[in-house]
Amino acid sequence: MKLWKTILAAAALSLAAATSAFAARTDLTLGIVLEPPHLDPTAGAAAAIGEVTYANVFEGLTRIDDNGQVQAALAESWAVSDDGKIYTFKLHSGVKFHDGSAFSADDVKFSLDRARAKDSLNPQKPLFAHITDVTAVDPATVKVTLDGPQGNFLYDMGLVAAVIVGKGSADGNKDKPIGTGPFKLDHWAKGSEITLVKNPDYWGTPAALDKATFRIVPDAAAAVPALLSGDIQAFANMPAQDALAQVQSDPRFSVVIGATEGETILSINNKKPPFDKLAVRQALASAIDRGAIIAAASNGLGKPIGSHFSPGDAGYVDLTGVYPHDIVKAKEYLKEAGLENGFSATIKLPPVPYARDGGQVIQSQLKDIGVNLQIIPVEWAEWLSQVFTNKDYDLTIVSHVEPNDIDIYSRPGYYFQYDNPKFNDLIKELDTTVDNDKRLELLGEAQKILAHDVPAVYLFELPKIGVWDAKLQGMWTNWPIEADDLTKVKWTD
CATH class of the missing domain: 3.40.190.10 (Periplasmic binding protein-like II)
Structure with missing residues (x-):
């Protein structure tokens, strides 16, 4: 009897070992590439924050799937008023935060009110600017009132900066x-x-x-x-x-x-001489050979762009031919700006390979027209502080990975320091336009303004x-x- 027990025990151990060997790992x-500066996507612009936390740790009312489509998330359904101004969200029941506290409509109200407050640190604060009221109707229902119809509202509520946080834990989300x-x-x-x-x-x-x-x-x-x-x-x-x-x-x-939504650009400080002159910006655009930069900075896989828009998005307009690579024309633009002998400037490069590798190519290309660039390598935290926040830069290279973010050029105080009233009015019209065909038309016009005005030199879409x-x-x-x-x-x- 003892022998049989020993044999059965050995067989059981062998079976367990075999099952473990073939079980899929978990x-x-x-x-x-980049370490996030902290882990609160509602309080920082670094894309690395969302890369770790979006959909994994934090969730929004809606979410964006791998095809770029809006899906339900914490909101299981929603209804829109006939005038397009009121969204009523029905929330999932039984949801808890990681600290065990219950999720309810009060958390949605807290999160949206916090994001749109005057002292908000939300990196995408303009997304919430059209919200005029948030009401917790009951624990599972929240009503959001807008100042007018917003064509992208459900999409915006699914972005990284729109995740819902708990009132009791929000202040500690950077580290915990x-x-x-x-x-x-x-x-x-x-x-x-x-x-x-x-x-x-x-x-x-x-x-x-x-x-x-x-x-x-x-x-x-x-x-x-x-x-x-x-x-x-x-x-x-x-x-x-x-x-x-x-x-x-x-x-x-x-x-x-x-593909990504990462428009990789040579960002320009538009208020800093001599870059406040259109002819200087045109000279930069004409002197740059996108093909050489793509080969060096993206394994040759990046797609050239001529404005701030992804080639994979509906409404994309190919504007790469507005300023073709032309050294002679670039020198003419500099002469028009009174800088026929060139000038010196700095370019601050964050640590990502596309910036460091692309920066060296651009330094070489601009030297051909007498523009001497001093490369200043900076860490990501320094870039966010010096360039993005304090606007202490001449030129820089960065990929803007937020989707459908052409509106950033209309934001007061944004680090480009670009201000074009015609463009701003176009974005205002786009915000309130629901008809899809009209939206695509307006997006095309916006792309053309940026392509011709060169607030940045558009390089390639990051693969x-x-x-x-x-x-x-x-x-x-x-x-x-x-x-x-x-x-x-x-x-x-």
């Missing part, structure tokens, strides 16, 4: 984010990694992953060895550079080239170079918003 280490999402923060080792774990009390479909670690890997020199060794199993957008071919030839990995273990499913091909949404990611056997 952890993931994901490489990201408390959301309603399927993952919650486990720990953050500054300078190294951010680890999320499955939220066991999630109200919706549970995540397949038990743990997800976001490892900060800023360049290809570190990224490729980490991937090949298995220390990292995925990059939503890999800084592969020249090593991409090596990864593509390895059958262990899936390499998926997708998304997804690289991950071939057994991993559910990663986004495209980035309609910059988010590493892990809600449907799982391993196959």
Whole structure:
């Protein structure tokens, strides 16, 4: 009898070991290029914040899916008044924040009122400017009143900066984010990694992953060895550079080239001489060869753009021919501006490869027309402080990854310091236009104004170079918003 018990116990152990060996894993280490400055998407402009937290930790009334479409999130449904001014949202019941507190309409009211307040630090505060009132009708119903019809309101409510936060935990979200999402923060080792774990009390479909670690890997020199060794199993957008071919030839990995909403531009301080002169900006645009920059800064995968709009979006107008690469014409523009002998300026470059690599090419190209650029490398926090906030710069390179953000050129005090009343009026009309055909017409006009006025030199649309273990499913091909949404990611056997 004892012998049989011993045999059965051994068989059970063997079966358990075999089951464990063939079970799909439930952890993931994901490489990201930039470490977020903090983890509150309602209080910072850095795209890296949303890359980690959107849909994973925080959720909005609506959400944007991998095809760029609006889907229900914390709001299970909504109704719109006949005049387009009142949205009544029916909220999911039984939702809890990660600290155990119950989610209700009061949290929606708190979040939207906080975002639109005079002292709001929300990086997308204009999204909420048309809200005139938010009323918690009952715990599961909230009514939002606008000052007029807004064609993009439901879309805007699904963006990163529109996530819903709890009144009791909002002030601590930078270091200890408390959301309603399927993952919650486990720990953050500054300078190294951010680890999320499955939220066991999630109200919706549970995540397949038990743990997800976001490892900060800023360049290809570190990224490729980490991937090949298995220390990292995925990059939503890999800084592969020249090593991409090596990864593509390895059958262990899936390499998926997708699109982003990242308009990569040479940003110009439009109020700082000599860049306040149109002819100077025209000279810069004419001196720059987009093809050479794309080859150096995006593995040749970026798509050239001539205005602040993604080629993948409806309403895109190809304006790359407005200022073709023409050194002779560029010198003529400088002469028109009274600067035929050229001038000197600085270009501040954040640490992302497309900026550092692209900046060197631009420095060389502008030298051909007598513009001598001093490259100043800055860390991301410095860029946000010096360039974005304090407008202490001449030129810089950055990808604007927020979707449908052509309106930023109409925002008072935005770091471009660009002000065109005609453009501003066009954006105001666009805001209140619901008819889709008319919206596309207005978007085309807005693109043309920017292309001709050159408040920035438009370079290329940032590609998304997804690289991950071939057994991993559910990663986004495209980035309609910059988010590493892990809600449907799982391993196959």
